[in-house]
Amino acid sequence: MIHPPILLRTISDLRANTASWHSEGLTVGMIPTMGALHDGHLALVTEARRRVDRIVATIFVNPAQFAPTEDFGAYPRTEASDVEMLAALGVEAVFAPAAREMYPEGHATTISVAGPALGLETDFRPHFFTGVATVVGKLLIGGFPDIAMFGEKDYQQLLVVRQMVADLHLPTEIVGLPTVREADGLALSSRNAYLSAEERRTAARLPAVLQQTATAIRSGTDAAEACATGRAALEAAGFRPDYLELRNSETLAAPIPCSSEPLRLLVAAWLGKTRLIDNIAV
Numbered sequence: 001m002i003h004p005p006i007l008l009r010t011i012s013d014l015r016a017n018t019a020s021w022h023s024e025g026l027t028v029g030m031i032p033t034m035g036a037l038h039d040g041h042l043a044l045v046t047e048a049r050r051r052v053d054r055i056v057a058t059i060f061v062n063p064a065q066f067a068p069t070e071d072f073g074a075y076p077r078t079e080a081s082d083v084e085m086l087a088a089l090g091v092e093a094v095f096a097p098a099a100r101e102m103y104p105e106g107h108a109t110t111i112s113v114a115g116p117a118l119g120l121e122t123d124f125r126p127h128f129f130t131g132v133a134t135v136v137g138k139l140l141i142g143g144f145p146d147i148a149m150f151g152e153k154d155y156q157q158l159l160v161v162r163q164m165v166a167d168l169h170l171p172t173e174i175v176g177l178p179t180v181r182e183a184d185g186l187a188l189s190s191r192n193a194y195l196s197a198e199e200r201r202t203a204a205r206l207p208a209v210l211q212q213t214a215t216a217i218r219s220g221t222d223a224a225e226a227c228a229t230g231r232a233a234l235e236a237a238g239f240r241p242d243y244l245e246l247r248n249s250e251t252l253a254a255p256i257p258c259s260s261e262p263l264r265l266l267v268a269a270w271l272g273k274t275r276l277i278d279n280i281a282v
């Protein structure tokens with residue numbers, strides 16, 4: 001017997017729900033999403049199920065993280081089927097507010113993060129992390145979950161959220177989980193739905209080039225040279241790369257040559273009208 005989750009539309013209902021769970025001594029996990037759920041999101045739910053007593057998933061296509069030229073209008077909105085998928089996994093509550101609930105008339109506060117937010121995505125989407133940090137901050141303050149789950153697919157976002165939570169002393173543990181991939185290596189992403197059949201075949205070159213570049217760096221090729229080769233391979237396959245860069249995996253600072261710091265290779269590239277991102281440990 002599947003119990004549908006409670007559907008919450010207001011911050012005050014979100015707060016009342018999680019407060020009542022906490023008052024019963026139950027632990028709470030939050031999974032922030034923009035909906036159009038896939039197995040990557042469901043892996044976050046499954047891991048939360050293992051860790052906490054009650055789960056609230058959030059579904060909100062956050063206008064503040066889209067530039068006017070980006071795909072806010074086209075972003076897939078599939079709330080009814082999302083709620084069914086969450087129900088099947090036993091999620092207790094779904095918070096799906098309207099934009100005016102999150103950003104009422106006169107809203108004038110944003111959360112701006114430096115550190116891991118500098119460079120990479122910010123060079124191409126300068127508005128993005130302020131939008132993400134502001135909405136995630138509001139969600140965490142709205143529900144005060146014990147844990148919140150994020151995917152490594154959005155690796156820079158994960159580090160930005162961790163930085164924000166630490167800096168604002170929020171009492172939530174940020175849990176990062178590995179990227180869930182299709183059989184051919186493509187990272188699951190709601191935006192994959194934009195790809196034509198031919199683009200979808202080409203898209204598998206993105207993780208393949210990422211792997212090749214990581215292998216070259218591991219076997220001693222200079223990182224700048226390996227990344228240049230990787231970008232050229234992406235262009236030859238039909239992508240327009242925004243970046244393919246090696247960074248320190250904890251700070252996202254440029255790596256210090258010859259040090260033994262942990263490294264991450266991150267990529268963002270356009271395929272037709274679709275922008276894909278991915279990353280792997282080196």
Ligand SMILES: Nc1ncnc2c1ncn2[C@@H]1O[C@H](COP(=O)(O)OP(=O)(O)OP(=O)(O)O)[C@@H](O)[C@H]1O
Nearest residue numbers: 033034035040150151153154179180188189190191
């Ligand atoms: N393939 C994946 N594996 C693991 N986590 C994922 C995956 N895809 C998304 N997530 C995580 O799910 C959460 C919600 O992401 P979001 O709703 O933006 O989905 P998305 O598929 O990343 O969408 P988009 O295509 O817009 O980037 C984020 O923490 C994100 O990192």
Ligand SMILES: CC(C)(CO)[C@@H](O)C(=O)[O-]
Nearest residue numbers: 032033034062132135154
């Ligand atoms: C974290 C998030 C839900 C904030 O809108 C979004 O950026 C996403 O889905 O990754």
Ligand code: BAL
Nearest residue numbers: 034065066128154157
């Ligand atoms: N998954 C990150 C959300 C975005 O690109 O807007």
